Amino acid sequence: MSDLAVFTGPAGDAARLRPGRSGLAPRVWEAAVLAHERDAFARHVLDGQGVLDERLVAWRDDALEGEVR
Template sequence: MDDTQSLTPADADALLALADGHHARTVRPLGSPEVAGHVVKSYAIEAPGRTVTDQDSQAALRIAADHLSSAHLRGSVGLSVLLMHAGGDGDYVLVHTWIEGYMSDLAVFTGPAGDISRLRPGRSGLAPCVWEAAVLAYERDAFSRHVLDGDGAFEERLSAWRGDLLEGEVR
């Protein structure tokens, strides 16, 4: 490697601007109801100054129900994680579903801040942001720990998974 070459082709200005604005966001569990044949662990993620209301969480559950109603066609095994993110630049609903073959299915819905009725499927290729990914990483570990590697009957594993909740700040 030539010592005069940059170590990375990354956009330093863009990355430093992201670093300057990076902050903690609050995560709150919202329960784990049964929706469209799935156990759904629900979370609120809140940017500073934003709150996920009961109305928002009910709307997110309706979006999840619509999406999950055909999840069996995508190989769903009946466990899902729902994120309602009151972001700094808009609102987001993510429906993450465990499917066959140790894989998962992800749907992202986006819309303007404070208008849950205008959420629509996100563009192709859209993936979780850093805060959403933190919650999904936690949930990946909880799924592996309790459901895949857990001991006991299925109901015990499911109960342990439902009770393993992330709460507080993520970065």
């Protein structure tokens, strides 16, 4: 189990992201983003291939393609 942290702020400006209010949950269409994150973590980190630091960088760089709204 893990906690889900939801952040709010302007798209494309990670420095201005702040934790969302308590009880805030993702919208249904954000499920694709959560699924991508889960799959990327399994693909890059849990596969056990290569140096951990390199796998973490690959996970960090695995971004979901698409329009930011």
